[in-house]
Amino acid sequence: MKKPKIRELKEAVKGIFSRPYTTKFPYQPHTPPPRYRGKPEYYEEGCVGCGACFQVCSANAIDMIDNTEKGNPIRTLIQHPSKCIFCRECERNCITGEGIKLTQRFDIAYVDEEDVLSSVKHKLITCLYCGTVIGTEKHLRWVLKRIGNLGFAQPVLLSQLMEELQVKTEYEEKGVPPIQRTDMLKVVCPKCRRIAFISDEKKEK
Amino acid sequence: MKDIIGRIQSKLGDRGKDIKEQTNNRVYVSVDRKNIKECAKILFEDMDARYIVASGMENFDSFEILYHFGFDKESAIVSLRVYLDKDNPEIDTLTDIIPGISYIEREMWELLGINFKGHPNMKHFLLGDDWEKGNYPLRKDKYEK
Amino acid sequence: MKNNKKTVIVPIGPYHPLLEEPEFFALYCDGEKIVDVEWQAGYNHRGIEKLSESKHWDQVTFLVERICGICSTSHPFAYCNTIENLIGMTIPERAKYIRSIIGELERIHSHLLWMGLAGHFLGYNTVFMWAWKYREPVLDLFEIISGNRNHYAMFKIGGVRRNIENEDIPKIRKMLAEIKGQLEMLIGAVLDDPVLTARLKNVGVLTKQDIKNFGSVGPVARASGVDVDVRRDEPYAAYPLVEWSVITAKNGDVLDKAVVRLSECLEAVKIITQCLDAIEGKAGEIGEEVRRVPEGEGIGRHEAPRGECFHYIRSDGANSPVRHKIRAPSYTNVPTFKASCIGQTISDVAIILAGVDPCYCCTERVAVYDAGKKKKLYDFQHLVELSKQKTERIRKEI
Numbered sequence: 001m002k003k004p005k006i007r008e009l010k011e012a013v014k015g016i017f018s019r020p021y022t023t024k025f026p027y028q029p030h031t032p033p034p035r036y037r038g039k040p041e042y043y044e045e046g047c048v049g050c051g052a053c054f055q056v057c058s059a060n061a062i063d064m065i066d067n068t069e070k071g072n073p074i075r076t077l078i079q080h081p082s083k084c085i086f087c088r089e090c091e092r093n094c095i096t097g098e099g100i101k102l103t104q105r106f107d108i109a110y111v112d113e114e115d116v117l118s119s120v121k122h123k124l125i126t127c128l129y130c131g132t133v134i135g136t137e138k139h140l141r142w143v144l145k146r147i148g149n150l151g152f153a154q155p156v157l158l159s160q161l162m163e164e165l166q167v168k169t170e171y172e173e174k175g176v177p178p179i180q181r182t183d184m185l186k187v188v189c190p191k192c193r194r195i196a197f198i199s200d201e202k203k204e205k
Numbered sequence: 206m207k208d209i210i211g212r213i214q215s216k217l218g219d220r221g222k223d224i225k226e227q228t229n230n231r232v233y234v235s236v237d238r239k240n241i242k243e244c245a246k247i248l249f250e251d252m253d254a255r256y257i258v259a260s261g262m263e264n265f266d267s268f269e270i271l272y273h274f275g276f277d278k279e280s281a282i283v284s285l286r287v288y289l290d291k292d293n294p295e296i297d298t299l300t301d302i303i304p305g306i307s308y309i310e311r312e313m314w315e316l317l318g319i320n321f322k323g324h325p326n327m328k329h330f331l332l333g334d335d336w337e338k339g340n341y342p343l344r345k346d347k348y349e350k
Numbered sequence: 351m352k353n354n355k356k357t358v359i360v361p362i363g364p365y366h367p368l369l370e371e372p373e374f375f376a377l378y379c380d381g382e383k384i385v386d387v388e389w390q391a392g393y394n395h396r397g398i399e400k401l402s403e404s405k406h407w408d409q410v411t412f413l414v415e416r417i418c419g420i421c422s423t424s425h426p427f428a429y430c431n432t433i434e435n436l437i438g439m440t441i442p443e444r445a446k447y448i449r450s451i452i453g454e455l456e457r458i459h460s461h462l463l464w465m466g467l468a469g470h471f472l473g474y475n476t477v478f479m480w481a482w483k484y485r486e487p488v489l490d491l492f493e494i495i496s497g498n499r500n501h502y503a504m505f506k507i508g509g510v511r512r513n514i515e516n517e518d519i520p521k522i523r524k525m526l527a528e529i530k531g532q533l534e535m536l537i538g539a540v541l542d543d544p545v546l547t548a549r550l551k552n553v554g555v556l557t558k559q560d561i562k563n564f565g566s567v568g569p570v571a572r573a574s575g576v577d578v579d580v581r582r583d584e585p586y587a588a589y590p591l592v593e594w595s596v597i598t599a600k601n602g603d604v605l606d607k608a609v610v611r612l613s614e615c616l617e618a619v620k621i622i623t624q625c626l627d628a629i630e631g632k633a634g635e636i637g638e639e640v641r642r643v644p645e646g647e648g649i650g651r652h653e654a655p656r657g658e659c660f661h662y663i664r665s666d667g668a669n670s671p672v673r674h675k676i677r678a679p680s681y682t683n684v685p686t687f688k689a690s691c692i693g694q695t696i697s698d699v700a701i702i703l704a705g706v707d708p709c710y711c712c713t714e715r716v717a718v719y720d721a722g723k724k725k726k727l728y729d730f731q732h733l734v735e736l737s738k739q740k741t742e743r744i745r746k747e748i
Contacts, residue, residue, distance in 0.1 A: 005539065005542070007535055007538065007539070008535075008539050011480070011535060012476075015480075021483055021486050032493070033493055033494045033497075035494070035496075035497050035512070036493065036497050036498070037497035037498055037503070056408075058405070058409040058412045058413070059412075085412060085416075085501075086497075086498065086503075087412050087503050088497075088503065088511075089408075089409075089412075092511075227646070227647070228435050228436060228438060228646070228647075228648055228649075229435055229438060230435075230584060231435065231648070231649050233647075255562070255565060255578065256562075256565040257565060257658075257660055257677070258565075258660060258675070258677040258681070258682075260662050260673070260675035262664065262672075262673040262675075271662070273649070273660070273662070277578055277583040278583075280583055280584040282649055284649075303563065303565070304563045304564065305563055305564035305565045305682060305685055308681070308685060309681075329392075330390070330391060330392060331391060331392030331395045332392060332395070333392075342397065342400060343399065343400060
């Protein structure tokens, strides 16, 4: 065999005595660098349930389910890490900035998907007349806080403020559906508000 | 940029219409499909351009093929635009001028249904040999009759 | 290829663990020499051009990133250049430097990967192990900057998505200096070896006319003396703002291709160091907000590690592209087998195939058939063995 060259020999000797480049995971824990893009998680205090993450997700990994039956309307947002591509679009477009964030968790192998799903539930506000979804309660109150006094001009936001201050109107106490023009100040969707404003008729209970 | 437009205009003469720089460093030339062989030969051999690729697409009332050539010294890309009939899209092959163009012509045939007359080896390239005849994946659903 | 009774067909077929991606080649042999080559692709066709018509402009960046894992930044880079060409906008200066840093880091890791594979095909397993060991710090750098080792999600229309923080820059410089030393050692070791040069010289030669006929680009073209490089021909990002040079060679054989690729790694380190000098300690915008993409058409390109990556977009003002045409550089480089393999021997086929650095997501099964009896004689494992045996023969002679 020919004489090996000196610099390669030095590298070979260094290679024998240094430890291998791989880490010892899973026998020792491994911390990724600070800006690693790991599994996304929902944070209940920061999320207002607007659904922006659902609309911008590139891989359709977030499901938004609105359950409007039984008088207890709930919106559920579920994030599936099995479909996720870790692109950070959900975190970038979150309107509060604190609702969904990518953590540093990289070890998400699972047998049962329930163990790794991340989900959050919010109470929905629906139109009293036809039941259409207007938005979540937290989202409307977040908007009201941001626009301050201007909220008095919008009936839906104004009704949320009254609810927060726990001021009830007689119509809510008696449970009369909105048909007259005065019913405009209740929680109604834009379609029913138009009907109340334009029709303004009395109807039997 | 004006220099290259002037040279192409003088070499192609009548055959090249609407020679225009639409965006930065990108020149588009409209060519009739009977003249495509001569125009490609002028650009590839006389003006020593570099062949890049050809792209085909389906419009509402026609098919369109763009042949892209690179003029590296002038930092420009010149594209020859050809319109084909919607019902019977066909055009002459350019394989005898540019040998490397045979693969993209096979791909345009099997994905869009454009017929290249005189191609030496028109077989399936990307799709399997048992692909359903007449099913062209890249055509748009909204234009289907 | 049809009428010679002694012609043997050697299919290098789709799924093989040694090749990087699936492709199919059928080699027609006469004894030991090759007479013709046929190429079939499409084993990894995923319909990306059609998918792109249903995603909106920002989501297409993530879609095209996943065309390839090795050159995963080249496609978003070319796509962002296309949309910026369509709109006619320029990006902030800090974004230009960051884009070039990511592009050049990717060039280093891709060429080191190729070096390892080429060494393996020739029987130099030490080169394979060392090249891939030196590649690991580059991937760690990517993890520090962008958050992931592959699919960096750094590109956005109008700029970049994340900033390179000033406190990370000293660490990046330190790792870069180490990588430079290791690269120089590896390059010296490979190019000074007489057996390697004897093995690779005059193997798989491509002339200038071949390059022109197929439209080849990248190191394959530059090794034959054709001086084409998008970073210099149509400057974009930070390439006109830093000092660097284009590497060419004269002969066009596999040895020249190796020399061009390895020298480009050193040029890349030079470019990254200058870009880091330009952004360290300064503040700046990293992106411009783009709300609408107007009607029109645009063309953009980028010099990927394998050549020029070309994207064409037609838009009609809506949320998604009307037509998105993508041409990867290997589309024009791989057909050069027709020109470079003819007249060569079977034992050289493995290294000629690898010399073009095909990137088509392929693992192919090479099979050698006897044309008359249709009996399988060899598979790709054996072809690599044949290649290693030839290296041993040459080593004994020297």
